[in-house]
Amino acid sequence: MSSGINWFKFSSPASFYPLAKKLAVGFGTLAVVFCAVGLYIGFFMAPTDHQQGESYRIIFIHVPAAWMSMFIYLVMAFWAGMGLAFNTRLSGMMASALAPTGAMFTFIALWTGSLWGKPTWGTWWVWDARLTSELILLFLYFGFLALQAAIDDPRRADRAGAVLALVGVVNVPIIYFSVKWWNTLHQGASVSLSSAPTMATTMLIGMLVMVFGFWFYSIAAVLMRARCIMLERERNSEWAAQYLESGA
Amino acid sequence: MLEAIDLQCTRGERTLFSGLDFRLRGGELLRIAGANGSGKTSLLRLLCGLLAPAGGSVRWHGEDIRRLREEYWGRLVYIGHANAIKDDLTAAENLAIACALGGHRVAAGALRSALDQLGIGGSEHRPARVLSQGQRRRVALARLALSEHSPLWILDEPFTALDARAVDIVQEMIASHVARGAAVVYTTHVELEIAVAVALRIDLGAAAV
Amino acid sequence: MNWGSWSEFFAMGGYALYVWGSYAVTAGLMVVELILLVLRRRGILNRFGGKS
């Protein structure tokens, strides 16, 4: 593997727990900085869009949220695969830690998408291929969360969730293309978001900075949740005892 | 030859047992003893490969059973707590299915004689739901009469719900199977002596806290 | 600077409801998620920590 870094040293919760705290704090501050800069660019530097006026500024959270919702599902499937392949406890914990944040971003993408659609196309909900696929992705997240909630034994919950996540990630492209095909078949009945505003450079920069901001936020939130999961699941082990005592 | 090497089993966060080592050769009988909740059934399920060990490994002729998979399962006969009997099927049909899953076809005549050996030959064509709990256990155990080729039997509480006569029959079947050079692992709360050359015993002690 | 005054900024060219509706819910959800995480962590420490 890469030089020097022994990944397996950090693959056990005991050694990853303190590291996760440092990472979470670091990425948390990075997230705040990037979001602040992104919002400043978005609101104070990016010009008014000639077609859509000011409503297009929703793009600065809609697109990052949509990208994060998809990206987190892929990362979740990655950890799920690792968990099944190497049987490491930490991979399962990471997958469980990722799901709620992913579901939140999917909901945000849908919420901001519909609020953006109303002034632009006159309806709260547009059966556009991307928005519809986003809705189905939200169902996939809820399926994963519901399955894990229904299983008491953490080990089975991780492995069953992993199978579902992997089956889901295989189906996401199939769902997207079938929805896109369905959308073009019924072109008359629905409007698609293809007419995205032509992006002035400052708009693009603002959006990309916000993407990083959301990404760092996700890492921080997921690591915080992973730490909680580690403590909950390994509370009887001696390494957890010391942290439970000191509250570090 | 069945081998357990530094075997560890956890259920949820609790460790049922760890560092368990034993070696069981053909012609030997192993009894797993221990209080309720001490992990007897979990150990048997580990030995079958139904449960993945938290630590250590189970080997059959030196090869990890998780890698042997169907090869190992083809040789194993496992009878668990549940009788694996379908209420809507007759005793004979149930037995035929059990043997088919084990990987060998059985002629109708052999089914009848196996059931006779367990003393329930008469109810061969009656749906299993009308049988008593003891009779259903006999139907499950009748599979042993058709498994003389199998080098390893793993039996979880085989004597439950059996009357004295049935216990003798099963005891005798186990003894003669071990005498044939096969290995048998079983758990029971019935204190009884099965006449075999080598009888080993592992006590898992009290329930894991 | 795009905006003459703060009130113009909040009016957001007439789209205040949509733009601020989106940003408020997004910020709100992210804050709620962090609060839930802190509460969850405190719950763990109280339930399992503390006893010698």
Added chain:
Amino acid sequence: MLETAVFVIRRDLLLAMRRRSDVLTVLLFFVIVVSLFPLGVGPEPALLRTIAPGVIWVAALLASMLALSRVFAQDYADGTLEQMLLSASPLSVIVAGKVLAHWLMTGLPLVLLAPVLALQFDVPQNFLGELMLSLLLGTPALSLIGTIGAALTLGLRGGGALVALLVLPLYIPVLIIGAGALDAAAAGLGAGAHLLLLGAFLVMAAAFAPWVAAVALRIALE
């Protein structure tokens, strides 16, 4: 190996024949759900004709999902599933056998019944062929994908609803292509493309679903 699968198929069909009511409930559910729509939407033939493919397909999808819990639940309860996991032949082959038996009992009857219901929706005769063909290719794919959900949720609380939540998103491509086949046929474009896609989806599901369901079963029975 295939012998064991044939044995399992015969066993499941035998069991179903001995307890015919289970099979009938699924079919009656399908008929009732389809008949509800005209009551809800109104009897105008033109409207019914346009919604017929979607209604029939959604009803078939819900009916096959309703029957899913029966694929493993009974075997799990009485211990036969454990014996299947310890069988000499690969578990995925046995699962494939069980899915085929399940489809023969629940999927195939839907295919045969759908044209009759389609007449209720005033669907012209020459589209009944496409309807049956699309269901013939679609329902086995639904059963295959559904089996994964049934295996994952084995022995869990919230059974039926949980399986639905897990499996419905994965059914969507099959629904879109299946129902779309009839719209294309109605629009005169011919359902060829859709049916080929459905066939491709079925082949992919047939190749992977039994294996994934087998993995899920081993996880469930740990």
